[in-house]
Amino acid sequence: MLITITLNGKKITEEVTADSLLIDFVRHHKCFSVKRGCETSNCGLCTVLLDGKPVLSCSLLTCRVNGHSVQTLEGLQEEAKEFVGFIANQGAEQCGFCNPGMVVNTIALLREYPDPSDEDIRQFLSGNLCRCSGYESQLRGIRAYLDFRKGDAA
Amino acid sequence: MLTIRKYVMAESLSQAYDLYQNKNNTIIGGMLWLKMQDRTVDTAIDLSNLGLNTIEETENTYEIGAMVTLRDLELHSGLNTLTGNAFTACVKPIVGVQFRNLATVGGSVYGRYGFSDLLTLLLAMNADVVLYKNGIVNIHDFVKMPYTRDIVVKVIVSKNNGNVYYTSFRNTKTDFPVLTCCVYHHDNHTGACIGARPGKALDFVMNEEETVTDYANRIHESCPFGSNMRSSASYRGKLCRNLTEYAIRQLQKGESSC
Ligand SMILES: Cc1cc2nc3c(=O)[nH]c(=O)nc-3n(C[C@H](O)[C@H](O)[C@H](O)COP(=O)(O)OP(=O)(O)OC[C@H]3O[C@@H](n4cnc5c(N)ncnc54)[C@H](O)[C@@H]3O)c2cc1C
Ligand code: FES
Ligand code: FES
Numbered sequence: 517m518l519i520t521i522t523l524n525g526k527k528i529t530e531e532v533t534a535d536s537l538l539i540d541f542v543r544h545h546k547c548f549s550v551k552r553g554c555e556t557s558n559c560g561l562c563t564v565l566l567d568g569k570p571v572l573s574c575s576l577l578t579c580r581v582n583g584h585s586v587q588t589l590e591g592l593q594e595e596a597k598e599f600v601g602f603i604a605n606q607g608a609e610q611c612g613f614c615n616p617g618m619v620v621n622t623i624a625l626l627r628e629y630p631d632p633s634d635e636d637i638r639q640f641l642s643g644n645l646c647r648c649s650g651y652e653s654q655l656r657g658i659r660a661y662l663d664f665r666k667g668d669a670a
Numbered sequence: 671m672l673t674i675r676k677y678v679m680a681e682s683l684s685q686a687y688d689l690y691q692n693k694n695n696t697i698i699g700g701m702l703w704l705k706m707q708d709r710t711v712d713t714a715i716d717l718s719n720l721g722l723n724t725i726e727e728t729e730n731t732y733e734i735g736a737m738v739t740l741r742d743l744e745l746h747s748g749l750n751t752l753t754g755n756a757f758t759a760c761v762k763p764i765v766g767v768q769f770r771n772l773a774t775v776g777g778s779v780y781g782r783y784g785f786s787d788l789l790t791l792l793l794a795m796n797a798d799v800v801l802y803k804n805g806i807v808n809i810h811d812f813v814k815m816p817y818t819r820d821i822v823v824k825v826i827v828s829k830n831n832g833n834v835y836y837t838s839f840r841n842t843k844t845d846f847p848v849l850t851c852c853v854y855h856h857d858n859h860t861g862a863c864i865g866a867r868p869g870k871a872l873d874f875v876m877n878e879e880e881t882v883t884d885y886a887n888r889i890h891e892s893c894p895f896g897s898n899m900r901s902s903a904s905y906r907g908k909l910c911r912n913l914t915e916y917a918i919r920q921l922q923k924g925e926s927s928c
Contacts, residue, residue, distance in 0.1 A: 579716070621766075621767065
């Protein structure tokens with residue numbers, strides 16, 4: 517099927533097979549931040565934004581995305597830059613494999629809840645599995661960024 | 671692995687229904703459950719463009735389209751005000767936001783899964799399922815129906831049936847539930863729907879003369895429970911007694927599910 521997708525602001529028109537998955541499409545277009553971590557829609561490593569909403573690109577047919585806009589971490593660098601240092605400073609980035617999916621979902625979280633509680637953060641990121649950090653350091657990093665931002669605004 | 675030979679974005683429900691009559695073709699909702707299967711589908715029928723992704727409020731009901739996502743249910747203020755946040759409590763533990771932005775009401779209802787959080791809530795609300803060919807079917811009848819090649823178009827919940835309290839128990843956050851429990855009081859009776867037994871949710875009506883404790887004990891003794899990797903039958907039984915008693919007391923106090 518011939519589809520047109522806006523990937524990180526760039527329109528791409530291409531022939532794809534009926535069972536092409538969005539994760540393979542974006543990786544084919546060199547968005548290697550998007551990782552496959554499971555076969556069961558469970559890990560969140562493959563998170564991208566579809567028309568601004570976080571979704572699992574491993575579980576979505578590319579054909580269904582025809583006419584829509586997709587953003588991967590490659591296209592969200594400016595927004596990510598603001599807070600990723602705070603997360604790294606807390607030791608939350610160890611092997612780093614889960615990191616791109618978690619960062620993309622954190623962007624979605626901060627757009628939806630500009631001033632989230634710890635429970636909001638835990639709940640929103642609960643679909644991003646990490647086998648290294650134990651999650652507390654990720655939470656501390658996001659909290660440190662939010663405190664910094666509040667201090668900056670004051 | 672799921673292999674799909676052809677993809678069709680349906681232009682009408684009748685086109686989708688006609689295509690679906692071929693047993694090699696299938697309807698795709700969020701595709702999350704389908705994707706776990708090892709099968710080849712001739713034509714995948716996508717319902718995304720049929721306007722089934724809306725929740726419509728009428729004077730007495732909410733009509734929830736089949737392509738509404740679990741995340742839509744979680745965030746819908748009308749449904750959550752009506753039910754004391756039962757919709758949020760029901761779907762919030764399911765995997766993650768990214769997953770719930772894809773998983774659909776149609777796929778969840780059609781599947782009639784034993785572990786289903788949503789089925790437990792919809793049974794407690796005595797919802798109606800609207801099928802393209804078969805018309806309106808009460809959800810209690812729908813769960814007993816064979817898996818026919820009909821299309822779930824929408825689910826209707828009555829505004830009179832919003833007095834519910836939802837709770838579930840998981841060994842670990844975002845895992846499948848060990849037990850789901852939704853208690854209700856409407857149509858002059860109180861009851862509890864118990865799911866993830868691990869079989870499909872069952873409805874138990876409370877007798878007028880029963881105390882809450884006696885009622886919870888009766889469900890514990892009469893509800894069939896099974897064992898699987900998440901829990902033994904005996905643990906499920908004890909959990910069920912405690913969750914039911916707790917949930918009924920919360921409902922009686924007018925507490926929100928979350
Ligand atoms: C890893 C994982 C964890 C999960 N955890 C939970 C959990 O904790 N609690 C819970 O309640 N659920 C859980 N689920 C189930 C999930 O919430 C959905 O119910 C399930 O994925 C089906 O929804 P879907 O939109 O993905 O359907 P699909 O996978 O697209 O479809 C499922 C079935 O329904 C059919 N179908 C879809 N839409 C229609 C329609 N409109 N009319 C007729 N037939 C239709 C399809 O042909 C298919 O047979 C989990 C699923 C997965 C994969
Ligand atoms: S790769 Fe694990 S959820 Fe997509
Ligand atoms: S840092 Fe290794 S999986 Fe998260």
